[in-house]
Amino acid sequence: MPSGNEKADLKAQERREFLSYVWGLGLALALTIVPFAMVKWGAMTPLAVLAVIGVLALVQIVVHFRFFLHISFRQKREDLQLLIFSALILSIMLAGTLWIMASLGLRMGMVQN
Amino acid sequence: MLAHPFGRLRLQALPFWDMLQHPSKGVVINGIIATGAALMVVLGGIVTVALISRYRLWRVLWSQWLTSPDHKKIGVMYVVLAFVMLIRALLEALLMRAQQAYGLGGGFLTPNHFAQLFSTHGTIMIFFMAMPFLTGIINYVMPLQIGARDVSFPVLNSISLALTAAGAALVMISLVLGTFSTGGWLGYPPYTEASFSPGVGPDYWIWALTLSSLGSTFTGINFAVTIYKKRAPGMTLMRLPLFTWTALCTSILMIFAMPPLTVATAQLALDRYLGFHFFTNDLGGNMMHFANMFWLFGHPEVYILILPAFGVYSETISTFSGKALFGYRSLVVATMAIGVLSFTVWLHHFFTMGQGADLNAAFGVATMLIGIPTGVKIYDWMWTMFRGRIRFSVPMIYAMGFMLLFVLGGLSGVLLADPVIDYQVHNSVFLVAHFHNVAVPGLLFGMIAAYHFWFPKAFGFRLDERGGKVSAVCWILGFMLAFFPLYALGLMGMPRRTVAYTEPAYVPLETVAFFGAILVVAALCALGVQLWVSIKHRHANRVFVGDPWDGRSLEWSISAPPPEYNFAAIPVVTDRDAFTVMKESGAAYTAAVPFEDIEVPRNSALGPVLGAAGFAIAFGLVWHIWWMVIIFGTIVITAMIVRGFARNTSRVVTAEEVRRQHQHWMDAVARAEPIARDKETTSANEGLAMPIDTGAEQ
Numbered sequence: 001m002p003s004g005n006e007k008a009d010l011k012a013q014e015r016r017e018f019l020s021y022v023w024g025l026g027l028a029l030a031l032t033i034v035p036f037a038m039v040k041w042g043a044m045t046p047l048a049v050l051a052v053i054g055v056l057a058l059v060q061i062v063v064h065f066r067f068f069l070h071i072s073f074r075q076k077r078e079d080l081q082l083l084i085f086s087a088l089i090l091s092i093m094l095a096g097t098l099w100i101m102a103s104l105g106l107r108m109g110m111v112q113n
Numbered sequence: 114m115l116a117h118p119f120g121r122l123r124l125q126a127l128p129f130w131d132m133l134q135h136p137s138k139g140v141v142i143n144g145i146i147a148t149g150a151a152l153m154v155v156l157g158g159i160v161t162v163a164l165i166s167r168y169r170l171w172r173v174l175w176s177q178w179l180t181s182p183d184h185k186k187i188g189v190m191y192v193v194l195a196f197v198m199l200i201r202a203l204l205e206a207l208l209m210r211a212q213q214a215y216g217l218g219g220g221f222l223t224p225n226h227f228a229q230l231f232s233t234h235g236t237i238m239i240f241f242m243a244m245p246f247l248t249g250i251i252n253y254v255m256p257l258q259i260g261a262r263d264v265s266f267p268v269l270n271s272i273s274l275a276l277t278a279a280g281a282a283l284v285m286i287s288l289v290l291g292t293f294s295t296g297g298w299l300g301y302p303p304y305t306e307a308s309f310s311p312g313v314g315p316d317y318w319i320w321a322l323t324l325s326s327l328g329s330t331f332t333g334i335n336f337a338v339t340i341y342k343k344r345a346p347g348m349t350l351m352r353l354p355l356f357t358w359t360a361l362c363t364s365i366l367m368i369f370a371m372p373p374l375t376v377a378t379a380q381l382a383l384d385r386y387l388g389f390h391f392f393t394n395d396l397g398g399n400m401m402h403f404a405n406m407f408w409l410f411g412h413p414e415v416y417i418l419i420l421p422a423f424g425v426y427s428e429t430i431s432t433f434s435g436k437a438l439f440g441y442r443s444l445v446v447a448t449m450a451i452g453v454l455s456f457t458v459w460l461h462h463f464f465t466m467g468q469g470a471d472l473n474a475a476f477g478v479a480t481m482l483i484g485i486p487t488g489v490k491i492y493d494w495m496w497t498m499f500r501g502r503i504r505f506s507v508p509m510i511y512a513m514g515f516m517l518l519f520v521l522g523g524l525s526g527v528l529l530a531d532p533v534i535d536y537q538v539h540n541s542v543f544l545v546a547h548f549h550n551v552a553v554p555g556l557l558f559g560m561i562a563a564y565h566f567w568f569p570k571a572f573g574f575r576l577d578e579r580g581g582k583v584s585a586v587c588w589i590l591g592f593m594l595a596f597f598p599l600y601a602l603g604l605m606g607m608p609r610r611t612v613a614y615t616e617p618a619y620v621p622l623e624t625v626a627f628f629g630a631i632l633v634v635a636a637l638c639a640l641g642v643q644l645w646v647s648i649k650h651r652h653a654n655r656v657f658v659g660d661p662w663d664g665r666s667l668e669w670s671i672s673a674p675p676p677e678y679n680f681a682a683i684p685v686v687t688d689r690d691a692f693t694v695m696k697e698s699g700a701a702y703t704a705a706v707p708f709e710d711i712e713v714p715r716n717s718a719l720g721p722v723l724g725a726a727g728f729a730i731a732f733g734l735v736w737h738i739w740w741m742v743i744i745f746g747t748i749v750i751t752a753m754i755v756r757g758f759a760r761n762t763s764r765v766v767t768a769e770e771v772r773r774q775h776q777h778w779m780d781a782v783a784r785a786e787p788i789a790r791d792k793e794t795t796s797a798n799e800g801l802a803m804p805i806d807t808g809a810e811q
Contacts, residue, residue: 078341089369092456093409100460103468104401 024067120737180716182267191249202237214627216613227612228295235298241281247421257668260345265338267714275724276328280321294318302392320731333367347686354666359424362452370413377406408459416455422559429508434501440493447486473532480530507581511562514589522550543603574651580643587636594629598622656800663802665690708768
């Protein structure tokens with residue numbers, strides 16, 4: 001049986017975790033709603049909108065890591081390996097796609113001035 | 114939206130409707146074939162239901178199998194699904210070969226029917242034969258090899274199976290109601306857009322793939338977490354059996370490769386259902402994004418398929434040569450190198466799409482690079498066999514057929530990796546010959562070898578050896594007859610996916626290929642007969658002690674079939690080939706004291722419920738039956754929320770029960786006669802291996 005002290009500790013920990021999830025949910029929602037609002041009502045140029053959405057997306061990734069996947073910045077080695085591997089694969093996909101589609105766009109005359 | 118209770122489902126959807134309305138000769142022949150296929154599905158269903166009712170197996174089926182979170186049972190069900198789908202896809206292949214053998218100037222199938230055949234054949238073979246087969250084998254074997262009691266997420270495992278089965282059911286139902294896609298297994302838009310394919314075909318394809326790719330993503334996560342987190346003490350990564358290494362690599366590939374497919378098919382669905390313009394010809398759509406994303410998935414998928422087979426061959430070659438695997442470290446590095454390189458080559462599937470030459474050259478070079486780690490593997494296997502005492506058992510015959518044929522297939526792949534050559538043979542049957550030449554001897558032979566190798570572990574008796582050999586020889590010869598002619602035909606200029614042709618020079622080679630297809634179907638029949646004979650003679654071939662092949666990894670260290678908790682006590686691993694080490698040091702077959710209570714996951718209906726609801730949602734989406742989508746969508750969400758409140762998710766096998774089962778097995782070990790390797794395929798084999806004299810190991 002956990003003693004009274006341990007029980008209180010457990011309660012406090014549960015509360016901290018709950019709050020952390022609420023924070024995560026709130027931030028993730030905000031980071032989703034803001035880009036939509038900017039597209040709908042934003043008075044910025046398209047390029048600026050794209051740039052801001054890109055930055056917010058990166059922040060969104062950090063929020064998901066921190067609050068939902070429990071990966072903080074003081075890290076264990078195997079988490080780091082997994083992150084680096086994921087980054088490698090995703091950057092290969094992204095860079096390859098950009099290269100391919102740009103080349104196609106150029107040669108097939110699909111780039112609209 | 115609610116105009117008709119059955120959406121766009123009408124009597125016209127029945128396969129014989131056209132034939133009754135417009136009875137011309139061609140339409141009637143195709144109608145009869147389609148109706149026959151539909152009848153096979155319906156009758157197959159009725160017979161199954163009747164047999165289950167006749168033997169009162171519904172309760173057993175539900176409580177022992179469908180709701181079971183046991184990775185071993187889930188694995189077996191995956192393999193059963195794979196075999197059922199293999200039968201259908203192979204019969205379709207036979208029909209296509211028949212059509213092309215008689216295809217000079219017409220043949221007997223309509224172009225539309227033929228297009229459905231090659232689309233379903235490809236879709237089934239990749240998503241509903243190959244994926245379930247390898248997932249099933251990994252499910253069964255991997256947790257045993259790492260000394261775990263189950264996978265990390267047992268209920269998720271059951272959900273993955275149910276989703277895959279739902280996708281397969283959707284493909285099957287498309288035989289009875291409506292038609293399947295005619296857009297090939299890759300469903301390129303704009304052809305599969307609503308403006309060119311307004312029917313239900315592409316929708317069947319989209320939702321079947323969505324269900325199965327969701328299942329595969331979950332599976333990938335589940336397996337990777339299991340291998341990272343649930344290894345027995347001492348089982349470091351560099352002590353993993355090679356099959357588990359390939360399972361890990363395949364799982365990682367699944368995690369990263371399935372999402373692009375899910376996104377691409379979801380975007381195609383948005384185009385078709387909600388008038389989006391991702392891949393349309395007009396309004397800013399760009400169909401090349403689809404090709405790009407599809408192959409971002411498609412090429413890693415090729416390695417998802419082949420790597421587990423490499424793992425199987427590594428295990429069987431080492432076991433049946435009586436030697437430790439040669440170059441273990443190089444095999445691990447080669448596997449992981451293939452895993453990364455598989456993400457760098459996807460463009461070679463569309464060299465001819467129109468991008469620049471430097472781009473093609475870069476991806477061509479990357480493609481050729483993959484040949485290096487694969488070559489390393491082939492040499493390692495040959496060195497493993499070198500000076501071993503090789504037993505020509507069934508898995509070994511497949512392994513040798515594989516090594517010979519896979520090298521040929523790989524070489525034709527290196528040819529195709531050169532964009533200049535690819536331009537010449539692109540979209541010809543040369544390509545068809547190439548990818549069958551790697552997929553059949555690689556994946557399919559590997560999986561059938563795995564089936565023979567681990568069947569005694571799963572069911573407690575060996576498969577009939579002679580039937581297996583007949584089947585193996587038929588597979589190998591049938592494959593060669595069916596696909597070598599296609600290399601020549603491709604060089605002669607025959608395009609793939611052609612229903613008919615006007616060039617008489619094709620006929621002799623097409624006829625040879627047709628006989629090859631017949632031989633392959635005979636091989637499948639031989640497998641069926643073998644299973645029947647083996648079940649009949651099962652009492653003579655029991656291997657309850659559990660080690661019929663003098664195996665080297667932990668799965669052989671327990672009884673066959675294993676208890677539901679796998680290990681009475683979690684083994685402690687001290688080196689590679691853990692079980693061989695145990696046998697040599699006398700640590701095998703010891704009493705597992707002290708016995709402890711073992712917690713196992715309780716059965717859950719969540720998997721079957723989500724599978725059935727997923728099927729209904731997909732069916733509703735295909736036919737635009739919106740009420741069905743809404744009702745079953747609600748059921749899915751409710752079921753998941755209800756499951757969230759389930760607190761009592763595991764039950765306990767008492768220490769006393771574990772002790773009893775363990776004692777029963779130990780008694781059998783004590784009674785069993787150890788046998789030498791030359792008697793392993795006789796009834797004398799009770800699953801206890803005689804210690805090898807050291808002279809056998811070089």
